[in-house]
Amino acid sequence: MLFPTFDFLLFVIPVLLLSWAFSHASAIRIPLLIGASYFFYMAGPLTDPLPAPWYFAGLLVFSTILDFTASKQIHSRNGELDSDDPEIAESARRSRNFWLGLSLVGNLGLLGYFKYTNFLLSAFADVLGAAGLEVVVPHLQLILPVGISFYTFQTLSYTIDVWRRRLTPEPSFKKFALFVVFFPQLVAGPIVRASELLPQLHRRPQLSADALKFGLFRIFKGLAKKVILGDWIAASFTDAVFAAPGTYTSAELLLALYAFTLQLYADFAGYSDIAIGIARMLGYRIPENFDRPYQAKDLGEFWRRWHMTLSTWLRDYLFFPLGGSRGSATRTYFNLWLTMFLVGMWHGASWNFVIYSNIHALAMVFNRWNRLRKRGPMTMTKALLACVGLALFGALVYLLSLEILGLDPGSAQILAGSGVLLFALVSWLPDTGSPLNVAAHVVLTFHFTVLSRVFFRAGDLGSSREMIAGLLAFDGRGLREGLLTPWLWLALIGGLAYHFTPRRWVDEYALAVWRRIPGVILGIAFALLCLAIMKLMSGAPKAFIYFQF
Amino acid sequence: MSDTPPIDDHSVGLLSDEVREDDSEIVLGDDRPDPGNYPRGTFRTTISGMLTMLMMIGATYVLPGLEWARPWTAEDPVPFWNLIGRELLGEGEKADADDAAIRDLAALALAEADADGQESAGERPFVEPDVRPQGEDDEPIPAYTPEGDDGDPVAVPLENPQRLDRFYAALTQTDLGLAGAITRASHWGDSAIGNDGITGAIRAKMQARFGDAGHGFHLLGQPNSSYRHVGVKVSEKSPWHHCFIIQGCRDDGFYGFGGTSFESTAGAEIRVGTASKGSMGRRVRRFEVYYAGIPRGGNLRLQLDDEDPIKVPTAADELEDRWTAVEAVDGEHSLSIRAAGGGKVRAFGVTLERDGPGVVWDGLSQIGALTRRMLHWDQEHIRAQVRHRDTDLVVLMFGGNDMNMRGTMDKYKEELRELIQLFNGEGVEHPPACLIMAPLDHGERRGQQIVTREIVPLLVEAQREVAADEGCAFFDTYAAMGGEGSMGRWARAEPKLGSGDLSHLSYHGHKVIGAMVYGALLQGYRDFRGRVVGKPIRALEAIADRGIKVEAVDEIDLDALLGPRAVAPAVADEADPAVDPVDPVDPDQADPADEADPASEGADRSADERTDRSPTAGGESASAGRDAPSRARPPTPQDPQPSP
Known part of the structure; x- marks a missing residue:
């Protein structure tokens, strides 16, 4: 169901009134909200393209049962994990890992199947094609279940937290089911963690x-x-x-x-x-x-402000387990790149998003390097290194513009030159905190996000190419009237x-x-x-x- | 445990070192005790707000005059449609069918756009068609062999496709690879074809299949924001003053082939050239400027690439149509057209063509055109323009703006009839074939639904009737889109096929209609090839130029009708500068004066110069017939000669 529709108005007013009426009776309120959430998921208005059929709600049921069971099983072996008997401890470890693996495979498998299968197939064909082998891959007629990227991460966080022993499993299946399908944030977030919502379901609504x-x-x-x-x-x-x-x-x-x-x-x-x-x-x-x-003011801050529940989710469930910034500098940069790459790829499955993800991930890597590097007086060696670095960066952008984006050499030169200029400007610009300095940082960061949106919005690589070529044409024809x-x-x-x-x-x-x-x-x-x-x-x-x- | 910085602490980035993992444990357990009732008044404001809103909504159903504000009407889909309407009321089947149809169209649009993108990116280089060796045009026409997607099923076929026999005959000559065989179509319409969307899509398909014989006609400027042709590079240094036919601003009716005339006393300049990207429109062999000779007319200055400019005087005793061609070696070129002083100059446009074989599809949009406004053309003027253009097919796609008319449908039919007769009416010796394309569906919002405006099917029916009466084939664009309510579905499709104004199409929608028209034309072409199989190739010339019916071909003496078989000229060899690139002229039609006047062939230039550029002047050539077997434009000798 969509929020700005008459259907939602008809739905939400009775739900609110009933929820308030039964605010002291959780035995009624919780099932009521579960039912309302499933109804919300299944009973959307007529739209073009058509909404997914009602039975796609079965995926929610599957995910709920899987994670409820897996977390119970994982928790049940916690005591044995600390056993002095290494066999018992090993058995418990294996059992816990099995149930965690089952949850990961079940949830990520569904997500991967519905969201990434077609892209992976076509990417496979593209890669083989680039190597001179022409293969024809099938294109599956898949309907992406609404909200699957959100509720998958939500339920996964619960099971992982139980596995990491940072959360005890929810004893009530009803409350857990409501946590999974809570309708206000079911289909487009924010991604709510179990530790944030489940405790609230154990007390009277805070009204x-x-x-x-x-x-x-x-x-x-x-x-x-x-x-x-x-x-x-x-x-x-x-x-x-x-x-x-x-x-x-x-x-x-x-x-x-x-x-x-x-x-x-x-x-x-x-x-x-x-x-x-x-x-x-x-x-x-x-x-x-x-x-x-x-x-x-910089990209690191941008991702703290944008879709915070996703970026912090990947930080807590990927970046930290990978070692975060506790390892070597190289390892930290890799962790950072991988985390931000997956943040980008979460948004979509296409070559466009591969580029978008890499632009942001590499910019985050640069952002960290630029923030932590020692600033001091410019020496000859530093200047030389800076020139070499800029030249390499420019050459890389130029080559990618030619080969991947298919730009003509003139446009590729402009793009590479602009990239070098931006790179040099951000590297040079100190962080003094003065209003003018802050404004300069904000403007640069804002324009970086604006320009990278080409790959976010364009339907395919061809459209991105066309868009960039058009931007770089500087045709001077202004805006058409009207x-x-x-x-x-x-x-x-x-x-x-x-x-x-x-x-x-x-x-x-x-x-x-x-x-x-x-x-x-x-x-x-x-x-x-x-x-x-x-x-x-x-x-x-x-x-x-x-x-x- | 270390604290994660709070949300509004932006001193640290998402993955900064300061951020540490939270390793506290949360225990989920029993319900907390209920602390009792909420304070009095907790819900008062909210519920009073809800009631107020519901009363206001309710008032729209009770109070007369507020119907427009109702959030839901009985005509709208039932609320919670996905469960109630789709499953319980059984509306799912039709919705699924509509959805499947629109998904098919969207897939077609994406495929066409993808092909377009590959062409733009140069990933699909254009392959020149083979030219048939000389001296084989007495052979029988071979059976048709489908190529590519020729045989694909057609959603909506042409009505009366046999009316396009002239066009199909020319297309067959092109398809057989006869040297110089150019098939031309000239497509007029309102904003439905603005931006060269539909016309560009048809052109791309036709040229990919039959060969690129050039972009065709382009106005002498970009007089409005929607006039942006694909496959042409245009730069206006100083725009010409334009006048649209729909404005009725020329008492003499000389609006030119494209329906827009341009004037300047001095200084206006436009440069039109080949596209800089993509695989089509990348080459031109010949530019031809369409202009008027006028009393006390000034001079035109034409400059090919960065070569020496040519001055073309436009002074004449009386208003008349003129043409001047500038020839070049087949390749990337641009032509500057400038008003060079000496008086006022009136010009209409420029064509870009190659030698062929291939297809040219002129996109001739008039934004905001009512059908009757096209009648502002002087009859003899537009007929002369069309005759000189030597077009094989006239396509008319009007009606979008006529949907706001207040007159009767009978009056509209009369207007359309008159427009068609400008092209094929009494007095036109060998009229081009004629195709009427119905207007696009035009939607309007009714509650939550988008329905077809009531006038659309009436107008389509009127056009169908007039087309049948006036000897035209008919393509029902409205039916091809899906009929009733289709614009709504197109506008909501992903990718969008229709525009938000519910009257126009998106880029992807243009691609779909272009592919549909192409498919319908090809179906008619297959049928035509079946009817002419085994007849001599020369018969095609008789069908195309003389209007001989296919079934009558066997009864006529082709030699008597067409004269002795012409010797097909060799296509100018670009690598050989000794070969004059000027198109050959049928010896029977050539004017001896042409040979006598060295200026017309650039005789005062070196041989190399002549190869690169050979300006020829044209005039209102009454004999602007076909120059068998080459369809490339011949020099027209009666006009004043350009002076270098």
Whole structure:
């Protein structure tokens, strides 16, 4: 089900009222919320393309049973693991590992099958093709189950935590089932860990007038973000540009990249706002997922602010187990690269995402090197090394631009030159903390994320190529008349300006004003928002971008 | 255990050293005791807000005049459709069928776009078709052998495809590889073909199959943001002043072949050249500038690449059509067309062509055109333009803007009829074949649904009727899209096939329609080849140029009709500078004056120069017929000669 639809309104009001009514009766409330969550998953509105059939909910049931059982089995052998008898301890270790392996294979197997099979097959064919062997691989007609990337990580974290003995298993199957399918964040996050939600299910929902108003505030804010800055910009501008980049001018392509950068944030952060708001109205807190990411001064900070529950998930369940930054410098850089590469690949299965993931992973590696390196007076040796490094970097970008992106030599030179310039600028720019210095860092980081979005949004490598070639053409033809309406300009400029305001302005001041508004006025505001959504979306609800992940 | 920095502590990055693993243990256990009821008033504000909102929504169902604000109407899909509508009400089957159909179209769009991308990236180099050896055109036409996707099933076939016999005859000559056999189609339409989307898609398919004989016609500028042709590189240093036929701004009706005339007293300049990427439109052999001779007309300055410019005077006693060709060695070139002073110059456009065999598909869009606005052409002027263009097929795709008309459908039919008759009406000796393409589906929002505007099927039916009456074939674009409600489905498809305005198509939608039209044309072509198999190849010329019906070919004396068999000229050998690249002219049609005037052949230049560039001037040539067997444009001798 999609949040900004009439169906959801019909669904959520009774669910909220019943949940409040049974807030003291968990024996009723928990099954009620489980049922509501499954209904939410299965009973979406008619959309194009069609929603997945209802029986895909079976995957949720499978995942729930698998992880509930596996964690119980793992925990049951904990005592034996500490046994003085090495045989018993070894047997316990093997049994625990078996159940963990089963959970990993079951969950990641499903995720891999539905999400990555076709890409792996075509990548296999591409690699063989590059070696001169032509093979034809099948393309499976797979429907990606909505939310599989989110609930898979959620249930995995539970089993891994039990295996690592940082969590005892949930004794109640019902509560565990609700943790897996809790509808506000089921299909597009935030990714909630068991340690964050399950303890809350063991107590009465934390409801108060302030909590409810906070929830309403987040829902209102999320809907406005999602519909106005997300869907509307997409429908009015960016979708058309990315569908046929070859027919747009350099300036139009650049503007579309800025617009998409805003749209993507608004779409996903809007969803997270609504999810957090509804959860709060049900009496539960779920973690924040975004914190004004484009205000980041460097890429490391960006990933702390963007989709935080994914990046911290991979940090805790991949980076740390790999050794984190405790090993050698080389090992640390490898760990960092792998973690960030998987963060990128989580978003999609295509060559575009391979490039996108590597751009961000390597930039994170550079970010760490640049942060930790010793700065001092420039010596001849340092200057020489810097020149060699820049030349190698430029040559690499140039070659990749020619071979992978298929750019013409002139465009490849511009791209390589720009890369070298950015690289040198970021390396040189000190971190003084002055407002101007901070602004320079923010601008550089923001533009890095904007430009890398080419690979995030373009449908395939060919479109990325076309987009980059168009951008580098510098055709000087400006924007065509009537391409963007004044209202769209207002949304773009206003949206970006809003993003760069201090968080306090909204989360404290605006919230404080909201809390003083009487219920009747809030009701009118929501009704008008619903009307605006209906007119803007014109009866064509658009799935959240992150549904496809 | 060390603390993970709080969310708003941005002093550390995601994977910075300061971040340490949290190794605390959480014990999940029994329920906590319930601390009792919530304080009074906890739910008051929220519930009053909910009630207010529900009352306001309810009011839209109770109060008259607020129907427009209803979030759901009986025509909308039932709420919770995936369970209730799909499973319980049995709507799943139809939805699945629609979904499958749109997925097929989306897959087709992606495949076409992928092919386009490969061409753009140069991954699929264009292969020149083989040229048939000379002296074989008395042989019988061989049976048709399908190539590539020729035999694929067609979703919507052409209606009355035999009306395109002239086009198919020319296409057969091209397909057989006859030297110089160019098949030309000229496709006029409204914004549905703006951006060269549909026309570009058809051109790409046709040229990939039959050979690239050049981009075809391009206006003398990019007069609006939607006029962006694929496969042509254009730079406007100083734009010409333009005038669209839909504006009715020329009393004389001389709007040119593309329906847009350009004027400048001095200084306006455009450079049109071959594309710099992709595998099509990369070569040109001949530019031809379409302009008007006007009283006290000024000069045109034409400059091929960076060679010496040529001055072309446009002064004439009275308004008349003129053409000037600039020839080059087949390859990458550009031509600058500049108003060079001496008075006002009026020009229309430029064609880019090669020797063939191959296909040229002109994209001639008029954004915002109502069908009747195209009647602003002076009849003799547009007929002369078409005759000179020597087009084999006229395609008309209008109607999108006529959907807002207030007149009756009978009036619309009359307007369309008159438009068609400009091209094939009384007085046109050998009219081109004619194809009417129905407009795209146009949707409108009704509640949550997108439905077809009521006028669409009426307009399509009117066009079908007029096409049948006026000797045209018909392609039902609306049916090809899926009929009722199709634009909604196209707009919601992934990738998007329709535009958000529910009236136009996206890039991928253009590809789909282009592929459908191509498929339908090829189906008609297969049928034609079946009807002419075994007849002499020369019969194709009679069918194409003289309008002889296929079934009548056996009854006529081809030699008497066409004259003695022409000697097919050799295609100019690019490597041999001694070969004059100017297209051969049928000796019977050549004007002796042409030979006498050295300027027309660039006789005062060196042989090498002549090979590289051979400007020829053209005029309103009444005999602008076909130059058998070569379809490349001949020099037209009556016009004033360009002066270097």
